[in-house]
Amino acid sequence: MSTESKQKEPLFSAKNKKLIFNPLSKDNPITVQVLGICSALAVTAKLEPAVVMSISVLAVLSIANVVISLLRNTIPPRIRIIVQLVVIAALVILVDQVLKAFAYDVSKQLSVFVGLIITNCIIMGRLEAFAMGNKPWPSFLDGLGNSFGYAWILIVVAFFRELFGSGSIYGYPVMEWLGIYGVGYKNNGMMILPPMALITVGIIIWVQRSRNSDLIEEN
């Protein structure tokens, strides 16, 4: 055991753990790296599409990272963007067909945003910044970590927007069960509208940066 661990880095070494946990907070793809905002905001009016979107991005990002990392020594640098786009587009077509077959309603709600995973900057960004220069296993972990970082922001935003906007959580009408409509509570229709997604993310950024002062920007 000890001889082996000297020759080979263990699968979950400290460095690899960092790859998973850093993107969750101080290197978060949405709030710090500013990648993948477009789709993150548009699918968060309800929890269900947000969860489906996160799973789709998780699948595409981790597989694309592994594929590009396996090919990294054979891709000529001049045409790498086209190669990356082809790999991503092929994976997204697979995800889209699977969604249409097994979750048709959600796939209708997501409409063009499944296709837009292709141009989701989070995927191109991670391929460029990480998978082109690292081995498959760390790239896979980086893909997982970044998609979890993306997913939790989506899920938090969708949770609040659905709770206050529609009075339900994942389609279950919790506000009705609590019976607070009787005392004059009303759903805030504003929360379902697109602009509130931006303001919710703005508030998440505010909370995150006030807890972690390293992230504060000059102006």
Add this chain to the structure above:
Amino acid sequence: MQDLVNIFVKSIFIDNMVFAYFLGMCSYLAVSKTVKTSVGLGIAVIFVLGITVPVDFLINRYLLSAGALSWLGPDFANVDLSFLSFIMFIAVIASMVQLVEMVIEKFSPTLYTSLGIFLPLIAVNCAILGGSLFMQEREYETIAQATSFGLGSGVGWFLAIVGIAAIREKIRYSNVPAPLRGLGITFIITGLMGIAFMSFMGIKL
């Protein structure tokens, strides 16, 4: 003619790419620090959307959608290639951007120097692919409608980025709470601009 104007105005104000669908947010947030650069990027986006949407319309109409290949002969009437649309659209966009870049470089060096650095960025701007996908989803009937939708979306995006850049230039002199500076306040301002743009929603065209 009137429906073309309707589609144009609708895609600028009511279905604004940034405020209603959040498309192209990445470059919108990254490039909106000064008005000058955002005008350059905005014009480039109008240009590329105005070209790629009609081209993708033709590809969708005559190659990809169900029964589109019937002009080849009756045997092809049942072919439906629409699952290939993502990969076709992105290939068209990437090659059009390259082509546009070369044409501008040849014929208008001044425009090239002002747009030059932004053109490659545009290939991965979701507003461009989004324009083509919305065109496919909304099933526009003629190429003229598709073109006016493309140009209108581009103008809407241009308005949005120039507006936020102007606000960000001014907000430099304000005392924003430290953790909100930069990204956070930009998100919130965009949200408020979105609420303002929603007042166009009631207009029926």
